[in-house]
Amino acid sequence: MKPAPFDYVAPRSLDEVLEVLAERPDDAKVLAGGQSLIPLLNFRLAQPTLLVDVNRLPGLDGVAVASDGELRLGALARQGRLERDPHVAERAPLLAAALPHVAHPQIRNRGTLGGSLAHADPAAELPAVALALDARLRLARRGGERWVAARDFFRGLFATALEPGELLVEVALPPPPPRSGFAFLEVARRHGDYALAGVAAAVTLDERGVCRRARLVLLAVGDAPVDAGVAAAALAGGPLDVERIAEAARHAAESEIDPVGDIHASADFKRHLIRVLAARALAAARLRAEAA
Amino acid sequence: MSGARRLAVRAEINGRAVAREVEPRRLLSDFLRHDLGLTGTHVGCEHGVCGACTVLLDGEPVRSCLLLAVQADGHAVETVEALGGEQGALGPLQEAFRRAHALQCGFCTPGILTTITAFLREHAEPTEAEVRRALSGNLCRCTGYQHIVDAVLAAARSRRDG
Numbered sequence: 001m002k003p004a005p006f007d008y009v010a011p012r013s014l015d016e017v018l019e020v021l022a023e024r025p026d027d028a029k030v031l032a033g034g035q036s037l038i039p040l041l042n043f044r045l046a047q048p049t050l051l052v053d054v055n056r057l058p059g060l061d062g063v064a065v066a067s068d069g070e071l072r073l074g075a076l077a078r079q080g081r082l083e084r085d086p087h088v089a090e091r092a093p094l095l096a097a098a099l100p101h102v103a104h105p106q107i108r109n110r111g112t113l114g115g116s117l118a119h120a121d122p123a124a125e126l127p128a129v130a131l132a133l134d135a136r137l138r139l140a141r142r143g144g145e146r147w148v149a150a151r152d153f154f155r156g157l158f159a160t161a162l163e164p165g166e167l168l169v170e171v172a173l174p175p176p177p178p179r180s181g182f183a184f185l186e187v188a189r190r191h192g193d194y195a196l197a198g199v200a201a202a203v204t205l206d207e208r209g210v211c212r213r214a215r216l217v218l219l220a221v222g223d224a225p226v227d228a229g230v231a232a233a234a235l236a237g238g239p240l241d242v243e244r245i246a247e248a249a250r251h252a253a254e255s256e257i258d259p260v261g262d263i264h265a266s267a268d269f270k271r272h273l274i275r276v277l278a279a280r281a282l283a284a285a286r287l288r289a290e291a292a
Numbered sequence: 293m294s295g296a297r298r299l300a301v302r303a304e305i306n307g308r309a310v311a312r313e314v315e316p317r318r319l320l321s322d323f324l325r326h327d328l329g330l331t332g333t334h335v336g337c338e339h340g341v342c343g344a345c346t347v348l349l350d351g352e353p354v355r356s357c358l359l360l361a362v363q364a365d366g367h368a369v370e371t372v373e374a375l376g377g378e379q380g381a382l383g384p385l386q387e388a389f390r391r392a393h394a395l396q397c398g399f400c401t402p403g404i405l406t407t408i409t410a411f412l413r414e415h416a417e418p419t420e421a422e423v424r425r426a427l428s429g430n431l432c433r434c435t436g437y438q439h440i441v442d443a444v445l446a447a448a449r450s451r452r453d454g
Binding site: 001002003004005006007008010031034035038039041042043051053055080103104105106107109110190191192 | 297299315316317319322338339340343346349352353354355357358359360362363407425426428429
């Protein structure tokens with residue numbers, strides 16, 4: 001199928017983009033990598049009257065390390081480029097681990113970090129990673145900008161804190177604390193398909209190997225990435241042994257999600273996957289934290 | 293309606309400068325096939341899953357059904373038509389596919405050839421696992437992939453052996 005007609009602009013400056021978005025807040029749609037939007041246009045599930053192509057904006061695809069050690073990623077950074085970036089591998093290993101699960105290499109060559117976050121598909125990998133890493137997102141609008149924490153950004157099914165007229169321009173990831181480890185696991189029917197269920201885990205140990213902090217974020221089992229905060233909080237203050245990990249995974253699967261079954265996986269099966277994946281991810285994250 | 297306003301596309305397609313005017317909604321895949329007559333690029337699912345329409349944009353494999361033609365303005369595109377040899381002969385990768393029986397109906401083949409062309413530029417000595425990963429974004433419903441993997445490994449060997 002083919003897209004319905006639309007107007008198209010591809011501004012060369014951020015100010016121009018923000019001007020257009022401010023003037024046409026209700027009918028303008030931002031085109032970044034287009035790997036989710038163009039399928040929606042092709043199927044006419046989306047029929048915007050104006051596409052604002054941001055691919056010609058200079059300087060919005062950078063990877064930089066700030067003086068405080070924060071990793072600053074431009075919203076237009078392509079997923080494939082981030083997958084190969086040494087700064088990402090060193091400072092955001094959870095993101096590096098998740099990226100190969102995002103669709104296929106051809107898609108990642110176009111798909112952007114910011115586009116995936118702004119699209120907010122509940123089965124997508126990158127929103128879960130942003131939440132697990134306590135990312136901050138910079139949203140620009142005509143005449144100003146604001147920073148929003150990932151936990152306040154994802155609001156529900158394809159819904160975010162982005163207001164009409166706003167553009168996601170940058171993602172900041174805090175440096176991992178010492179003795180931290182990460183793991184990303186998902187199950188999909190075929191590699192590259194959307195996950196039936198997935199888990200992003202991050203743990204930080206103290207000098208004695210006791211868990212100081214754990215994060216467990218679940219994808220494809222709710223309207224948005226699910227922060228299994230109760231299960232993760234219960235891990236702090238004790239060793240990350242098999243029993244405590246199993247209990248956290250069980251709690252996350254039984255009490256912190258309410259998955260909806262579909263043709264590919266029943267709700268029970270999704271709970272089972274979360275329990276197994278969460279336990280494996282936490283154990284793998286612990287091993288990496290011990291080795292860090 | 294205003295969406296019918298046509299925009300200029302100036303791009304390098306298979307090494308040749310091309311200038312056309314298109315509707316903004318024109319997909320790159322349809323631009324190649326309908327406006328330029330380059331029907332080697334096949335259109336399967338039109339939502340990025342099957343990989344049949346894969347072309348090289350500035351050397352990188354991308355789905356041409358998930359790009360607008362206007363987005364190719366100022367860029368270089370290579371399609372399967374660029375992969376042949378002199379005077380209609382098969383290129384080395386195509387020849388390896390023919391020898392290994394790596395295609396049956398051939399619908400997926402153009403997208404696989406473009407994908408693998410980029411892959412072999414970066415992987416001179418690929419392992420079988422790497423080849424399978426590289427093929428993960430291209431569906432083939434005929435071959436079961438084994439002969440495609442064989443062909444890619446053979447093509448990599450003959451590239452190395454010159």
